[in-house]
Amino acid sequence: xxxxxxxxxxxxxxxxxxxxxxxxxxxxxxxxxxxxxxxxxxxxxxxxxxxxxxxxxxxxxxxxxxxxxxxxxxxxxxxxxxxxxxxxxxxxxxxxxxxxxxxxxxxxxxxxxxxxxxxxxxxxxxxxxxxxxxxxxxxxxxxxxxxxxxxxxxxxxxxxxxxxxxxxxxxxxxxxxxxxxxxxxxxxxxxxxxxxxxxxxxxxxxxxxxxxxxxxxxxxxxxxxxxxxxxxxxxxxxxxxxxxxxxxxxxxxxxxxx
Amino acid sequence: xxxxxxxxxxxxxxxxxxxxxxxxxxxxxxxxxxxxxxxxxxxxxxxxxxxxxxxxxxxxxxxxxxxxxxxxxxxxxxxxxxxxxxxxxxxxxxxxxxxxxxxxxxxxxxxxxxxxxxxxxxxxxxxxxxxxxxxxxxxxxxxxxxxxxxxxxxxxxxxxxxxxxxxxxxxxxxxxxxxxxxxxxxxxxxxxxxxxxxxxxxxxxxxxxxxxxxxxxxxxxxxxxxxxxxxxxxxxxxxxxxxxxxxxxxxxxxxxxxxxxxxxxxxxxxxxxxxxxxxxxxxxxxxxxxxxxxxxxxxxxxxxxxxxxxxxxxxxxxxxxxxxxxxxxxxxxxxxxxxxxxxxxxxxxxxxx
Numbered sequence: 001x002x003x004x005x006x007x008x009x010x011x012x013x014x015x016x017x018x019x020x021x022x023x024x025x026x027x028x029x030x031x032x033x034x035x036x037x038x039x040x041x042x043x044x045x046x047x048x049x050x051x052x053x054x055x056x057x058x059x060x061x062x063x064x065x066x067x068x069x070x071x072x073x074x075x076x077x078x079x080x081x082x083x084x085x086x087x088x089x090x091x092x093x094x095x096x097x098x099x100x101x102x103x104x105x106x107x108x109x110x111x112x113x114x115x116x117x118x119x120x121x122x123x124x125x126x127x128x129x130x131x132x133x134x135x136x137x138x139x140x141x142x143x144x145x146x147x148x149x150x151x152x153x154x155x156x157x158x159x160x161x162x163x164x165x166x167x168x169x170x171x172x173x174x175x176x177x178x179x180x181x182x183x184x185x186x187x188x189x190x191x192x193x194x195x196x197x198x199x200x201x202x203x204x205x206x207x208x209x210x211x212x213x214x215x216x217x218x219x220x221x222x223x224x225x226x227x228x229x230x231x232x233x234x235x236x237x238x239x240x241x242x243x244x245x246x247x248x249x250x251x252x253x254x255x256x257x258x
Numbered sequence: 259x260x261x262x263x264x265x266x267x268x269x270x271x272x273x274x275x276x277x278x279x280x281x282x283x284x285x286x287x288x289x290x291x292x293x294x295x296x297x298x299x300x301x302x303x304x305x306x307x308x309x310x311x312x313x314x315x316x317x318x319x320x321x322x323x324x325x326x327x328x329x330x331x332x333x334x335x336x337x338x339x340x341x342x343x344x345x346x347x348x349x350x351x352x353x354x355x356x357x358x359x360x361x362x363x364x365x366x367x368x369x370x371x372x373x374x375x376x377x378x379x380x381x382x383x384x385x386x387x388x389x390x391x392x393x394x395x396x397x398x399x400x401x402x403x404x405x406x407x408x409x410x411x412x413x414x415x416x417x418x419x420x421x422x423x424x425x426x427x428x429x430x431x432x433x434x435x436x437x438x439x440x441x442x443x444x445x446x447x448x449x450x451x452x453x454x455x456x457x458x459x460x461x462x463x464x465x466x467x468x469x470x471x472x473x474x475x476x477x478x479x480x481x482x483x484x485x486x487x488x489x490x491x492x493x494x495x496x497x498x499x500x501x502x503x504x505x506x507x508x509x510x511x512x513x514x515x516x517x518x519x520x521x522x523x524x525x526x527x528x529x530x531x532x533x534x535x536x537x538x539x540x541x542x543x544x545x546x547x548x549x550x551x552x553x554x555x556x557x558x559x560x561x562x563x564x565x566x567x568x569x570x571x572x573x574x575x576x577x578x579x580x581x582x583x584x585x586x587x588x589x590x591x592x593x594x595x596x597x598x599x600x601x602x603x604x605x606x607x608x609x610x611x
Contacts, residue, residue: 033501034501035477035478035481035482035501036478036482037478037479037481037482037483037484037501038481038482038501054302055302116333116335117333119335120333120334120335126335126336204326205330205335206335208319208335208336209292209293209294209317209318209319209336209338210292210317210318210319212319212320217297217320219297219322220296220297220298220320220321220322221297221298221322222297222322222323222473222474223296223297223298223299223322223323223474224296224297224298224299224474224553225474225477227298
């Protein structure tokens, strides 16, 4: 009895630590006063201002665009790369996997600065394009990482059977291998998406003038203090993610009931 | 087969290269100015007005600290036409040859800037050749009249044990040392080891009294009565007073830091003419007024101050202090890499203790 109450208290404590900051932020987004120290009454004004704030909305748009493009492209490249790596000799595989793992262990600032220097030496114009290239670069290893174990556990005979039955290699891959890999590909995609949305340091070094993602835009407000519009935006993002998660978790339940 | 794949990859990478470098040519047509400013440091309307009046497109970019701005400008990842760094950073950029001289003849509105600000700027920009002041302010003490009953006119109050655990210090090397050095009557740009050691020991002695070393939380903490005394920038003081009328701002009698953020044009700027037009526009009285009202940091623009309707702000001792009344006002200068390291080393000793 005591044990279970202790367990419950422990769980509640953890939830409080996790969600208290987010709750504070949500409450402050309805605060009429600009400062966190005073409650000036309830208002939806910050939400209205948020939608009128072109700079913030532009940054949100950029963030989503880059995250989506980067995760789609890196998922494609990463999956193909994983399949190729699987076909290498054992030694080749270790070497290549080692190389693809380094960017994940590397400090982000090192990746950021080296990408910036590389882009400068190529004479690229810094802008959305360079951010996208950088994001694709650091997302690929995560996709490989999540596709690889799926590939390893794959039964090679189903693919061979398909070939025996007259499928071309490409057809065999599309119909047999890719569907088997789908869970790995999907989790790789999601991982790439969240990594890209989150990233600040690499984006900071590879972005051009006038192009901002949410993280870089919010960070520039540090000198004058973060504005409540940002609280409002974070609240919307949090609620969206929450709703999406609920929907995703509901969906398979329905499927199973059938 | 292998050869063909090689050829395809080569072709693809060539196309990618062409795509990204191709963008370069297209966008850099005449009629653009690339501005690099602090975040939230301009009224967005003034940019629209500038674009409408001149037809020049503004590419606007923001940074959060001088230190993150510098490497990006030095590396030249993006070529900026106008930048707005602070005093000591301008000094560093001049010394490292990153800036070009500004021809004030081409910026007629630069005469709107009061002479006393140009005079102050000579400390980091000898001869006023590189920088046009944009915003300025002082660093002083903000205190709560209901919580502090001693007279506040000296940095000494920050060492008063009565207010233990109720004092807020700035979490930045130069600002912290400025307080300690000024209190002892030394220059805040000193490299004298004895003076610095004395300052370090003072700061160490003060540490138990300090509630927190903070940057921008001074505002909220003072408004919310969470602390009674804090070191703060004058521009923030006006805002905090509006929110909490019990707060009072003082420039200590031992002198303090006068900071100035200025427009400069980097050496590699591509649109120098547009840059001059942009700076000129920002120096115009009505535009400077708009920016002052948006940022609330003091403007060095005399024409803007004349346009102010609100007499209270116009004659505010916080927004527009008469600098001649105070002694020993100084501006930060760049101390060189060795100097920076010395300060950082001492600061680390204080923070880690």
